[in-house]
Amino acid sequence: MVTFTLNGKERSFDGDPDTPLLWVIRDFEKLTGTKYGCGVAQCGACTVHLDGMTRRSCITPISTVDGSEVITIEGIEGPEAKAVQAAWVAIDVPQCGYCQSGQIMSAVALLQVTPKPSDADIDGAMAGNLCRCATYHRIRQAIHNAADAMEG
Amino acid sequence: MTVQQISTTRRAFLAGSGLVIGLALVPRNMAAFASPSGIKAGGEDALTALNTFVKIGTDDTITVLSKHIEMGQGPFTGLATLVAEELDADWSQMRAVHSPADDKVYANLAFGLQGTGGSTSIANSYEQLRKAGATARAMLVAAAAEEWGVPAGEITVEKGRIKHAGSAKESGFGALTVKAAAQTPPENPVLKDPSKFVLIGQELPKLDTVGKTNGTAIYTLDITPDNVLVAVVAHPEHFGATVKSFDDSETLKVMGVVDVKQVPQGVAVYADNTFAALRGRANLKVEWDLSKAETRSSEELAADYAKQFAEKGLEATNNGDVDTAFKRDGLQTLEAELVFPFLAHAPMEPLDAVFIKAADGSLDVYNGAQFPAMDQMTAAKIIGIDPSKVRVNTQMTGGSFGRKAQFGSPYMQEAAGVFAATDGSRPLKHMWTREDDIRGGFYRPMYAHKMRGAIDADGKITAWEQVIVGQSIMGKADLDETSVEGASNLPYAIPNLRVTAHNTQLAVPPLWWRSVGHTHTGFAVETFVDELMQKVGKDPVEGRLALLTNEPRHTGTLKKVAEIADWGSKVPDGRSRGVAVVKSFGTYVAQIVELSLGDDGAPRVHKVWCAVDCGVAVNPNVIKAQMEGGIGYGLGAVLFDAVTLGKGGKIMQSNFHDYRSLRINEMPAVEVAIVASTEKPSGVGEPGVPPVGPAVANAWRRLTGSPVRTLPIVNVVTS
Numbered sequence: 001m002v003t004f005t006l007n008g009k010e011r012s013f014d015g016d017p018d019t020p021l022l023w024v025i026r027d028f029e030k031l032t033g034t035k036y037g038c039g040v041a042q043c044g045a046c047t048v049h050l051d052g053m054t055r056r057s058c059i060t061p062i063s064t065v066d067g068s069e070v071i072t073i074e075g076i077e078g079p080e081a082k083a084v085q086a087a088w089v090a091i092d093v094p095q096c097g098y099c100q101s102g103q104i105m106s107a108v109a110l111l112q113v114t115p116k117p118s119d120a121d122i123d124g125a126m127a128g129n130l131c132r133c134a135t136y137h138r139i140r141q142a143i144h145n146a147a148d149a150m151e152g
Numbered sequence: 153m154t155v156q157q158i159s160t161t162r163r164a165f166l167a168g169s170g171l172v173i174g175l176a177l178v179p180r181n182m183a184a185f186a187s188p189s190g191i192k193a194g195g196e197d198a199l200t201a202l203n204t205f206v207k208i209g210t211d212d213t214i215t216v217l218s219k220h221i222e223m224g225q226g227p228f229t230g231l232a233t234l235v236a237e238e239l240d241a242d243w244s245q246m247r248a249v250h251s252p253a254d255d256k257v258y259a260n261l262a263f264g265l266q267g268t269g270g271s272t273s274i275a276n277s278y279e280q281l282r283k284a285g286a287t288a289r290a291m292l293v294a295a296a297a298e299e300w301g302v303p304a305g306e307i308t309v310e311k312g313r314i315k316h317a318g319s320a321k322e323s324g325f326g327a328l329t330v331k332a333a334a335q336t337p338p339e340n341p342v343l344k345d346p347s348k349f350v351l352i353g354q355e356l357p358k359l360d361t362v363g364k365t366n367g368t369a370i371y372t373l374d375i376t377p378d379n380v381l382v383a384v385v386a387h388p389e390h391f392g393a394t395v396k397s398f399d400d401s402e403t404l405k406v407m408g409v410v411d412v413k414q415v416p417q418g419v420a421v422y423a424d425n426t427f428a429a430l431r432g433r434a435n436l437k438v439e440w441d442l443s444k445a446e447t448r449s450s451e452e453l454a455a456d457y458a459k460q461f462a463e464k465g466l467e468a469t470n471n472g473d474v475d476t477a478f479k480r481d482g483l484q485t486l487e488a489e490l491v492f493p494f495l496a497h498a499p500m501e502p503l504d505a506v507f508i509k510a511a512d513g514s515l516d517v518y519n520g521a522q523f524p525a526m527d528q529m530t531a532a533k534i535i536g537i538d539p540s541k542v543r544v545n546t547q548m549t550g551g552s553f554g555r556k557a558q559f560g561s562p563y564m565q566e567a568a569g570v571f572a573a574t575d576g577s578r579p580l581k582h583m584w585t586r587e588d589d590i591r592g593g594f595y596r597p598m599y600a601h602k603m604r605g606a607i608d609a610d611g612k613i614t615a616w617e618q619v620i621v622g623q624s625i626m627g628k629a630d631l632d633e634t635s636v637e638g639a640s641n642l643p644y645a646i647p648n649l650r651v652t653a654h655n656t657q658l659a660v661p662p663l664w665w666r667s668v669g670h671t672h673t674g675f676a677v678e679t680f681v682d683e684l685m686q687k688v689g690k691d692p693v694e695g696r697l698a699l700l701t702n703e704p705r706h707t708g709t710l711k712k713v714a715e716i717a718d719w720g721s722k723v724p725d726g727r728s729r730g731v732a733v734v735k736s737f738g739t740y741v742a743q744i745v746e747l748s749l750g751d752d753g754a755p756r757v758h759k760v761w762c763a764v765d766c767g768v769a770v771n772p773n774v775i776k777a778q779m780e781g782g783i784g785y786g787l788g789a790v791l792f793d794a795v796t797l798g799k800g801g802k803i804m805q806s807n808f809h810d811y812r813s814l815r816i817n818e819m820p821a822v823e824v825a826i827v828a829s830t831e832k833p834s835g836v837g838e839p840g841v842p843p844v845g846p847a848v849a850n851a852w853r854r855l856t857g858s859p860v861r862t863l864p865i866v867n868v869v870t871s
Contacts, residue, residue, distance in 0.1 A: 015408070015425070016407050016408065016427065016428070018427075019427045023425060023427040026376070026426070027376065027426050028425070032367070032370070032371075032374035033367020033368070034367070035371075035501070035550070036373060037500050037501075037586065037808075038586040038808050039585060039807075040808075043500070043808050072367065073366065074366075088361070089357070089361050089365055092358045092773060092774075092777065093361075094358075094361055094364035095225070095551075095781055096223055096548075096552075097224065097360065097550070098371060098499075098501045098549075098550025099500050099550075100365060122816065123816055124817075127815045127816055129816070130808060130813045130815065131500070131816075132498060132499055132500050132551050132553070133224050133500075133551055133785070134781045134782075134783070134785050134787075134788070134819065135781060135784075136784060136814075136816040136819035137819060137821070138777070138780070140819075
């Protein structure tokens, strides 16, 4: 039996301990904002926050999550999250949208650590998140805008 | 039916059936709607249908039924804009959902059946959806006139408010919608003169953005009914291979695996959850029969293709006298052979579908595909029920780039077959993994081009010969337009022009990939023109303009991009610029790329300037987004991507680690200018893609002296 908190709520899982966190979140908890894109930590669509750090949930066995705090796109809050989501909406970042939960989770984590990121900071933090629609141009702009909004 | 078996030509397909407006009918299958977990009920019942495209709620919300799937290119927003414009609605009232599947009522007027593709969503809907809005407006006005006892001609509508100045009466749409539905729709509603547009041409916020930033947007994979079975299929690593035998003993030991069955496409594993299905599949031992498989490697295919250059091909164009023209004195000539690899579309959401059987034996299918009615027919046939009992509930989909537009619905054949192999008592979710996607075929086919050209000292290209070898996407024995589009109809004034094609036969299923033939013809033509100009010292912009004598829109976009890039100004040391202009799907796009030699020896693209002429710009922000995205998508492909067949025909790539996608650190800055136009709108989903590859190759050749003859570029420069 694995116990953890998911978006602040205490949860437990007694299935196969090898089950990746991604499928526990999606299949068992039915929170579907966190996406499957590759299953091998190459695309970042499954990004969640695990004890405050970004984590690719598709390669994280649930057994390693025991006692941890998991935050998904549905549970993200705080000034960075608000600023990032508002910046995303303001310039219509998403196209198909499928990767954007993961993009936003990575962007929020970036701003939590680096409130005023440079382009190089953004590249470093976001290079693990693929977007096949290539909305990168706007992701970069939205992160800068969010940082500016938080400062102002 | 496979793509190869379809006899319809793309030309006939695109010619379509003209402007048929089916506004009065409300399709029969709009009423019933299952609501499994993941599907919002959405208050559909509270809406009144004024016609097949417009429903108005008593809360004043206006819901547009989009016949086109929202896969990121913006039809929800675009179609809603067209309706709202003529309805004189306020943008805040607008909503959009997918229409039911119906090849008649919801036909793409460019295709003659329901479908999204060919960058046609706005182009084919431009008048139809405006008429839908104008019709609904007229019915609301008639209802108001009746309600208030005033002449309809004295009633005005603005920002969602209906007013009669004389009697000081005023109403929203919602209070009148039921009465409006009872009015006789006008036969020929008058459309606004474009000078009166209020919403068309504005950068209205997209309707689907908010849900895509907070995790609430629902895609097919998110639909998780209670007690759902999850199924994956073990596929072969060779095209054309079939199951010889399999051993499922280790699979059945996996906790949560429910069943294993052979299906035509491989071996299906059914489980109580996704991980169990994946682990169960990993534990399968399948022996494949390769007797009908494609066993040639990509290298062998390239050699076979090159042999065809010398054979007589299918003639696409033969103007003037090419052979004589090449013999003239005083010409510079150039020859080149190019090889283009197979390309996977790799949309972020791989193929998937959910099946739920209702108590009355009817079936709800949830999926996100570009030909929904074809999927409906296919599912019905495979499952063995009447098509009228199959409701296709189109979902937003996580990208497609052409992958989910399949004649004959081969993916649905597999998914429905996997469902049909069960007793149907449990809902079923069928999904492809990324490995299935990368190895699944339906690629942009491999092509080889042989180019030969002659240019005089003044920069006039006097002769041009191009031979194109590759699979026919339409599965044709004769000339396939999609193989030669962009080459057979060169915009440049070249008096002696011959273009021929050879169709090759492979077990690798082909498909259109974002911008179809232009993915390779655009590259071949625009790099070859550029190289010819360089030979005689012509400026690539001025030289092109001199040859675009009868092409004002090519000229306009090329001049525009040169203007915003300040072409001719000093380029920073170590950097180089390249240009290309390609018309595709009726839209003209010119791009200028600035790059340098990266640390890894590959091109480092710093900036792309882009000018686009797509006629009336319905939503400039969406147009710019499609140019930005098209540039990133095309750039990733030319720099990094190839699906290759290794020795014996084995597919060599499997996931994003070896089928690279452009990442944010590789994305250039992009600046887009829209050329002002009053022409009818044309599409933007695809046309941003073709110019970026040749513009990169042109800048690269001018920087390094090395022309790019084989794609992707990294394979050449880093090997």
